[in-house]
Amino acid sequence: xxxxxxxxxxxxxxxxxxxxxxxxxxxxxxxxxxxxxxxxxxxxxxxxxxxxxxxxxxxxxxxxxxxxxxxxxxxxxxxxxxxxxxxxxxxxxxxxxxxxxxxxxxxxxxxxxxxxxxxxxxxxxxxxxxxxxxxxxxxxxxxxxxxxxxxxxxxxxxxxxxxxxxxxxxxxxx
Numbered sequence: 001x002x003x004x005x006x007x008x009x010x011x012x013x014x015x016x017x018x019x020x021x022x023x024x025x026x027x028x029x030x031x032x033x034x035x036x037x038x039x040x041x042x043x044x045x046x047x048x049x050x051x052x053x054x055x056x057x058x059x060x061x062x063x064x065x066x067x068x069x070x071x072x073x074x075x076x077x078x079x080x081x082x083x084x085x086x087x088x089x090x091x092x093x094x095x096x097x098x099x100x101x102x103x104x105x106x107x108x109x110x111x112x113x114x115x116x117x118x119x120x121x122x123x124x125x126x127x128x129x130x131x132x133x134x135x136x137x138x139x140x141x142x143x144x145x146x147x148x149x150x151x152x153x154x155x156x157x158x159x160x161x162x163x164x165x166x167x168x169x170x171x172x173x174x
Contacts, residue, residue, distance in 0.1 A: 032132040034152055038063070038143045039131045043097065043121040046104060051095065051121055053147070059091045060171045061143040062159075065123075065134045067099050068110035072156035073138045077116045082160035083168065084118065090172040091145065096120045099129050099137060144171060 032039055038061075042052040053061065064080065066073035084094045096118040100106040103124040111117055123129055132141065135154075142151040150171070158164065 032141060032149055032152070034149050036149055038141065038147050038149050039128075041128045041131060043123055043128060044104075046108060046120050046122075053143070056093050057147060058145050059093045060145060060168060061141075062092070062094045062168070063132075063141040063143060064094070064096045065099060065129050065132070065137050065139045066096055067137050068102075068106055069100070070137045074114070076138060076156040076159060077114075077118065079158045079160040080118060081116065083165060086160065086165050087168055087172065090169070092168060092172050094119050097123050097128060099123055099126050099134075142171070145174070 038053060040053050042050050045051050053063075062080075062083075066077075068074075080094065080096065087094075098107045098120055100122075101124050102109075103122045107120050107122065111120075126134075132139075138153075138156055140153040140157070141149050142153075144150050
């Protein structure tokens with residue numbers, strides 16, 4: 001009897017492990033993991049153009065989830081703008097994914113009022129945020145040229161700090 005229980009536990013554990021690794025699973029507990037391929041997506045930018053993660057292969061991608069109402073997000077935007085400028089002309093793409101319910105109009109109004117500007121995408125339904133397992137904003141994923149998630153940052157950061165710019169320059173040079 002004990003042997004049957006052990007075998008059953010092993011079988012159940014194996015099934016659970018296989019379900020967790022399944023590429024077919026898109027349940028709510030799926031989230032992007034460091035070391036794994038970044039989930040693919042396509043979103044519209046502020047000009048209405050589709051931007052897909054797949055189209056950015058060969059570039060380092062900084063994928064930042066934010067909102068116009070979020071104080072730490074607003075604090076980090078100027079440093080994100082400086083990082084974006086520092087990486088200009090290199091194989092790098094910043095994507096600032098807004099989760100604002102107001103979508104494009106809310107982001108455009110925020111940029112106009114603040115004077116800020118970022119390569120922004122709209123995810124008002126938070127479907128991409130959910131795909132990535134985002135629990136709050138700001139959250140940022142660094143994705144390498146092959147589409148693999150290298151790092152996940154929760155909370156605001158000074159993206160223009162010398163060590164951060166050095167990190168992105170090293171990634172872009174690989």
